[in-house]
Amino acid sequence: MFTTSETPLVAIVLIVAVGILGWGFYRARPFGKLGILAWLQSLVLMAPWLLFFGLFAAGIYINIVGILFLLVASAGLYVYLGRQLRAAGQETILRQKAAARLSENNPSATDTTENPNSPAVIPVLVEPIPIPDADLTAIKGIFGIDTFFATETIPYQEGAIFKGNLRGEAEAIHNRLTESLHERLGDKYRLFLVEGSEGKPVVIVLPSRNDPLATTLPQKVFAGILLIATVATCVEASGLLLGFDFFAEPSRYQQALPIAVGIFSVLLAHEIGHWVVARRYQVRLSFPFFIPAIQIGSFGAITRFESVLLNRSVLFDISLAGPATGGIVSLIMLVVGLLLSPQGGVFQLPSQFFQGSILVGSLAKVILGSALQASVVSIHPLVAIGWLGLVVTALNLMPAGQLDGGRIVQAIYGRKIASRTTFATLLVLLIVALGNPLAMYWAIAIFFLQRDLERPSLNEISEPDDARAALGLLALFLMVATLIPLTPALAGKLGIG
Numbered sequence: 001m002f003t004t005s006e007t008p009l010v011a012i013v014l015i016v017a018v019g020i021l022g023w024g025f026y027r028a029r030p031f032g033k034l035g036i037l038a039w040l041q042s043l044v045l046m047a048p049w050l051l052f053f054g055l056f057a058a059g060i061y062i063n064i065v066g067i068l069f070l071l072v073a074s075a076g077l078y079v080y081l082g083r084q085l086r087a088a089g090q091e092t093i094l095r096q097k098a099a100a101r102l103s104e105n106n107p108s109a110t111d112t113t114e115n116p117n118s119p120a121v122i123p124v125l126v127e128p129i130p131i132p133d134a135d136l137t138a139i140k141g142i143f144g145i146d147t148f149f150a151t152e153t154i155p156y157q158e159g160a161i162f163k164g165n166l167r168g169e170a171e172a173i174h175n176r177l178t179e180s181l182h183e184r185l186g187d188k189y190r191l192f193l194v195e196g197s198e199g200k201p202v203v204i205v206l207p208s209r210n211d212p213l214a215t216t217l218p219q220k221v222f223a224g225i226l227l228i229a230t231v232a233t234c235v236e237a238s239g240l241l242l243g244f245d246f247f248a249e250p251s252r253y254q255q256a257l258p259i260a261v262g263i264f265s266v267l268l269a270h271e272i273g274h275w276v277v278a279r280r281y282q283v284r285l286s287f288p289f290f291i292p293a294i295q296i297g298s299f300g301a302i303t304r305f306e307s308v309l310l311n312r313s314v315l316f317d318i319s320l321a322g323p324a325t326g327g328i329v330s331l332i333m334l335v336v337g338l339l340l341s342p343q344g345g346v347f348q349l350p351s352q353f354f355q356g357s358i359l360v361g362s363l364a365k366v367i368l369g370s371a372l373q374a375s376v377v378s379i380h381p382l383v384a385i386g387w388l389g390l391v392v393t394a395l396n397l398m399p400a401g402q403l404d405g406g407r408i409v410q411a412i413y414g415r416k417i418a419s420r421t422t423f424a425t426l427l428v429l430l431i432v433a434l435g436n437p438l439a440m441y442w443a444i445a446i447f448f449l450q451r452d453l454e455r456p457s458l459n460e461i462s463e464p465d466d467a468r469a470a471l472g473l474l475a476l477f478l479m480v481a482t483l484i485p486l487t488p489a490l491a492g493k494l495g496i497g
Helices: 004-056 064-105 133-140 170-185 217-242 252-279 313-343 350-357 357-373 379-396 404-413 413-432 437-450 466-483 488-494
Strands: 148-154 158-164 190-197 201-207 288-292 297-302 349-350 378-381
Touching: 004 064, 064 404, 064 466, 133 148, 133 170, 148 201, 148 313, 158 288, 170 190, 190 413, 190 466, 217 252, 217 288, 217 297, 217 379, 252 313, 252 379, 297 379, 297 437, 313 349, 313 357, 313 378, 313 404, 349 350, 349 379, 350 357, 350 378, 350 488, 357 378, 357 379, 357 466, 378 379, 379 466, 404 413, 404 466, 413 437
Parallel strands: none
Antiparallel strands: 148 158, 158 201, 190 201, 288 297, 349 378
């Protein structure tokens, strides 16, 4: 039975969920089978979240095994629907190609989306294209009726936008156009395939001199200063865990150093994860600019791309690699620390401390069991290190701007959704900051340093595959489970505190 206080919350969750799903169905229905399949994929992605947090709001707890079962079932169904969606999309493309060939062979057969009698070249322009005429002619020559049917050219920055109609699968067409452009003009220009303002794919060609700049010497020096500051704040965070202020008592550094090394190792593992995957894709990364934080050692690091990314899948892989590596290292430390706590407990913490995270509290309950019913619990230092590492990882997985979570959302769902989640994340952080100053610090850091979205990839149209989308869903779920605390009622049912 629901309590009086829980009933309104459950009702709000259900109303919001039904409203979102209903609005999505209304938007999807005009697109026929493709729209319905895409809507069903959204439903499958939302279902575990709605079920878990709906039951959580009602005071019903699903254990880790149940959560994993929901995620696996959701991912499997998502992959199946994705295959059906791609099959339906290929069928639509084939029909469009057949209609285009028919209209080309029979001018009397009109096409509502394209006039076959209109010239394939650019009409007279009001303002000149900032690309030399010889280069512009060569660029126009890469387009064709079987790749991208260009109908209009518009000046854009130091290059041009080519509007037209995409004649096939985005990734294959982009590869063909890029190869043809390189054959004609070498490495002088970059070809971007992105979604235009009208929702149709457009080609943007820009000089390669607009590529991201390499890290300058002053920036490297600044990165080094931030690194030293982060080492100091890691030692300070370690001292606070041990009950003293390192900056006031620097002579006790030997006591704080082991935990500080553990915290910094998580940060280092995070950056190594980014670097390894970026190297595989031949993408250059800037020096990491660590953000010191006395409370937890560090908020993580800002790392810029110094190469143009090939597509959204590359953006996803590099973005996920860091938190995946750091998160796995943190989780291993946490579990090992919990296993060692009965024999090697060093810290004496109130049991209510484990109510601060759904994920950590659940794992502690599974491993420590009835020990959490005591008022004070002895834990191994690895528990504190692993927990801090999970918090730092979760903060970087928030779906905002150029955080790893923001880049993951941008890679999977596109720029429009990413901009909305950025706004929503900042709003939530401001609300949470009313009771937790750490949220305010992080909101300020995001707003001033990382609120902008990542620049577009060369191929912005092709979406990551279903497996990547499922991994992104899992990462965001673990982020929420790490940062959201247990309610007192649910903690009581679990025997925590």
